[in-house]
Amino acid sequence: xxxxxxxxxxxxxxxxxxxxxxxxxxxxxxxxxxxxxxxxxxxxxxxxxxxxxxxxxxxxxxxxxxxxxxxxxxxxxxxxxxxxxxxxxxxxxxxxxxxxxxxxxxxxxxxxxxxxxxxxxxxxxxxxxxxxxxxxxxxxxxxxxxxxxxxxxxxxxxxxxxxxxxxxxxxxxxxxxxxxxxxxxxxxxxxxxxxxxxxxxxxxxxxxxxxxxxxxxxxxxxxxxxxxxxxxxxxxxxxxxxxxxxxxxxxxxxxxxxxxxxxxxxxxxxxxxxxxxxxxxxxxxxxxxxxxxxxxxx
Amino acid sequence: xxxxxxxxxxxxxxxxxxxxxxxxxxxxxxxxxxxxxxxxxxxxxxxxxxxxxxxxxxxxxxxxxxxxxxxxxxxxxxxxxxxxxxxxxxxxxxxxxxxxxxxxxxxxxxxxxxxxxxxxxxxxxxxxxxxxxxxxxxxxxxxxxxxxxxxxxxxxxxxxxxxxxxxxxxxxxxxxxxxxxxxxxxxxxxxxxxxxxxxxxxxxxxxxxxxxxxxxxxxxxxxxxxxxxxxxxxxxxxxxxxxxxxxxxxxxxxxxxxxxxxxxxxxxxxxxxxxxxxxxxxxxxxxxxxxxxxxxxxxxxxxxxxxxxxxxxxxxxxxxxxxxxxxxxxxxxxxxxxxxxxxxxxxxxxxxxxxxxxxxxxxxxxxxxxxxxxxxxxxxxxxxxxxxxxxxxxxxxxxxxxxxxxxxxxxxxxxxxxx
Numbered sequence: 001x002x003x004x005x006x007x008x009x010x011x012x013x014x015x016x017x018x019x020x021x022x023x024x025x026x027x028x029x030x031x032x033x034x035x036x037x038x039x040x041x042x043x044x045x046x047x048x049x050x051x052x053x054x055x056x057x058x059x060x061x062x063x064x065x066x067x068x069x070x071x072x073x074x075x076x077x078x079x080x081x082x083x084x085x086x087x088x089x090x091x092x093x094x095x096x097x098x099x100x101x102x103x104x105x106x107x108x109x110x111x112x113x114x115x116x117x118x119x120x121x122x123x124x125x126x127x128x129x130x131x132x133x134x135x136x137x138x139x140x141x142x143x144x145x146x147x148x149x150x151x152x153x154x155x156x157x158x159x160x161x162x163x164x165x166x167x168x169x170x171x172x173x174x175x176x177x178x179x180x181x182x183x184x185x186x187x188x189x190x191x192x193x194x195x196x197x198x199x200x201x202x203x204x205x206x207x208x209x210x211x212x213x214x215x216x217x218x219x220x221x222x223x224x225x226x227x228x229x230x231x232x233x234x235x236x237x238x239x240x241x242x243x244x245x246x247x248x249x250x251x252x253x254x255x256x257x258x259x260x261x262x263x264x265x266x267x268x269x270x271x272x273x274x275x276x277x278x279x280x281x282x283x284x285x286x287x288x289x290x291x292x293x294x295x296x297x298x
Numbered sequence: 299x300x301x302x303x304x305x306x307x308x309x310x311x312x313x314x315x316x317x318x319x320x321x322x323x324x325x326x327x328x329x330x331x332x333x334x335x336x337x338x339x340x341x342x343x344x345x346x347x348x349x350x351x352x353x354x355x356x357x358x359x360x361x362x363x364x365x366x367x368x369x370x371x372x373x374x375x376x377x378x379x380x381x382x383x384x385x386x387x388x389x390x391x392x393x394x395x396x397x398x399x400x401x402x403x404x405x406x407x408x409x410x411x412x413x414x415x416x417x418x419x420x421x422x423x424x425x426x427x428x429x430x431x432x433x434x435x436x437x438x439x440x441x442x443x444x445x446x447x448x449x450x451x452x453x454x455x456x457x458x459x460x461x462x463x464x465x466x467x468x469x470x471x472x473x474x475x476x477x478x479x480x481x482x483x484x485x486x487x488x489x490x491x492x493x494x495x496x497x498x499x500x501x502x503x504x505x506x507x508x509x510x511x512x513x514x515x516x517x518x519x520x521x522x523x524x525x526x527x528x529x530x531x532x533x534x535x536x537x538x539x540x541x542x543x544x545x546x547x548x549x550x551x552x553x554x555x556x557x558x559x560x561x562x563x564x565x566x567x568x569x570x571x572x573x574x575x576x577x578x579x580x581x582x583x584x585x586x587x588x589x590x591x592x593x594x595x596x597x598x599x600x601x602x603x604x605x606x607x608x609x610x611x612x613x614x615x616x617x618x619x620x621x622x623x624x625x626x627x628x629x630x631x632x633x634x635x636x637x638x639x640x641x642x643x644x645x646x647x648x649x650x651x652x653x654x655x656x657x658x659x660x661x662x663x664x665x666x667x668x669x670x671x672x673x674x675x676x677x678x679x680x681x682x683x684x685x686x687x688x689x690x691x692x693x694x695x696x697x698x699x700x701x702x703x704x705x706x707x708x709x710x711x712x713x714x715x716x717x
Contacts, residue, residue, distance in 0.1 A: 019547065075546050076511055076546065077514070099597060100510075100511040101511055102509060102511050102515065103482060103512060104479060104482050107405070107412065107413055107441045108442065110412050111412070111441050112442065115442070126597075126629060138598070138630075139629055140629060141628075141631065141662040142662055145629065145661070145662040145663075149627060161626070162571060162596065162597070162629070163570065163571025163625075163626025163627075163628050163629075164574060166626060166627045166629050166661065167626045167660075167692060170627040170689070170692070171693065188511075189405070189407060189484070189509075190405060190407045191407070194409060197409070216576075219407055220407060220408040224408065224409050284693075285693060286693035
């Protein structure tokens with residue numbers, strides 16, 4: 001078991017003929033994901049790594065039947081169109097590994113996704129991987145790297161940093177543990193799924209015994225995770241690290257969402273709210289894995 | 299820069315039919331005088347800087363005639379407010395204020411909202427955070443439906459705005475929202491929205507910031523660097539932005555942290571992946587080193603993009619070392635970074651004998667990347683200490699910061715500088 005992406009999840013790749021699209025389509029397929037189709041307008045009839053390419057999502061769905069998930073490898077300014085197209089094609093889970101997306105476009109696509117009852121991961125999410133089962137996005141990079149870094153096990157991982165969504169599982173593996181599903185929530189100022197949407201899914205997943213979160217300054221997400229714990233939407237052991245305690249106010253980092261605004265969202269605020277909810281907050285990222293081991297009694 | 303000055307914001311409001319005071323922007327006292335002559339009545343002279351509290355700092359003053367306007371403008375131009383130099387003043391008709399309101403639009407990223415929120419208050423002219431909540435009315439915008447005029451009217455009704463001015467205030471709220479949406483603002487506010495003694499509604503002051511990722515849709519705004527920051531971009535920031543602008547393959551973010559480096563202890567910092575890169579800075583600070591710049595190249599940029607970033611970082615004068623802080627086991631194939639960094643080091647290090655580098659690069663294609671780095675810097679090692687580390691050191695932030703510190707100390711010794 002895993003969450004959101006499993007053995008039988010069918011996946012569409014939008015923008016499959018581009019630099020990232022073609023490389024990561026090959027990765028996903030090589031890793032065992034059921035990649036059934038790709039879309040690039042004007043390139044219908046071609047193949048990428050043996051995956052058939054269609055001109056539109058509608059055409060792909062007609063040929064392949066309903067598709068569970070889509071990964072959008074399109075430039076930021078074009079993401080809204082791609083997401084609307086996927087949603088109208090009946091796709092209920094969309095992974096958006098796309099940065100520099102106009103903010104108002106994000107608001108519209110998230111609102112439309114909500115109306116359609118779909119789950120959107122990102123924008124700016126490098127993806128999701130369920131070790132040994134399937135991957136959507138470019139988390140894992142290449143099949144051999146993904147196999148080396150992500151080993152199956154009892155820990156769910158959610159990260160606000162793309163890089164750390166590989167690093168935390170790697171450290172967990174070094175400590176002799178493994179991961180159930182790993183997700184990167186994305187980097188843009190407004191996001192689809194965040195910690196508090198994902199924690200209840202891990203709560204239901206029987207293979208997940210604990211969750212690790214790599215948090216960051218800025219935004220409401222860590223506070224919302226604390227709230228989910230307080231409301232008992234998540235009751236398993238939870239270990240959180242919050243990066244960026246040194247950041248000066250008003251400074252914006254490459255993670256567009258890491259903004260300290262109006263005294264909210266500072267590392268101090270987040271840590272306080274998490275600790276009050278009974279979450280295990282660690283001071284350094286290399287303490288995540290040992291803390292998990294202690295809590296799981298292994 | 300995504301932030302706009304008051305005079306720029308007011309021009310946008312004007313196109314959305316929000317009344318603004320008669321006035322123009324001036325860069326010299328003589329220009330200020332001419333504008334005051336044109337207005338032909340008492341004027342306000344307002345410094346144009348990205349800082350709150352301009353009034354208290356002496357950055358907003360009044361003048362009764364053109365001669366006075368010139369004198370006041372002379373005082374304000376060139377002054378510093380919160381470390382920002384005043385280069386322009388806005389010369390406007392002085393308004394007879396009867397009442398002040400607040401209107402603002404922000405984006406709420408929280409789980410239940412994820413939409414613009416329009417806020418209105420009858421207590422304008424002060425910081426909105428200090429206004430009691432019963433004096434603030436707000437409405438969340440359904441972006442698929444849009445913000446309607448009667449939403450604006452209802453905000454006014456909620457706070458019992460007098461019927462006489464209610465339609466024009468609602469129009470101003472509507473105009474602000476249209477500006478917010480039309481120019482893809484991240485935040486926008488009119489504070490105060492002034493009701494004059496003769497019953498006119500006019501935007502007294504405004505603050506606006508354009509969403510970085512939407513700046514490309516508005517070339518008419520002339521924004522040079524589409525990055526939010528507390529201060530205007532430096533020359534260095536502008537050069538760094540050229541690397542990113544128009545190249546969507548991966549992300550390159552560079553920001554100058556210390557434009558006026560005072561003393562020793564600055565290093566050029568080249569991080570990979572925001573979360574991890576921040577860890578490295580924490581550790582360097584603990585070793586008494588400061589970063590001259592913050593940088594991040596991630597999201598699988600090309601070698602060319604990484605090279606340009608490294609070159610810009612290494613070109614900073616007065617830095618005492620370079621750190622590639624790849625504190626992540628990256629999914630991106632790291633050979634692009636290896637190639638890019640090697641090329642930059644080969645061009646820059648011969649200019650700086652003894653200048654030390656600490657390189658940490660981990661993740662996909664790490665073995666190949668290590669070979670590229672080692673081969674590419676082998677001959678440079680004769681003149682420059684370059685230490686290269688891989689994923690066994692990915693969380694060894696303290697160790698790597700200590701190595702950087704030790705190498706910086708050696709470099710100082712070589713230059714005859716006492717540590």
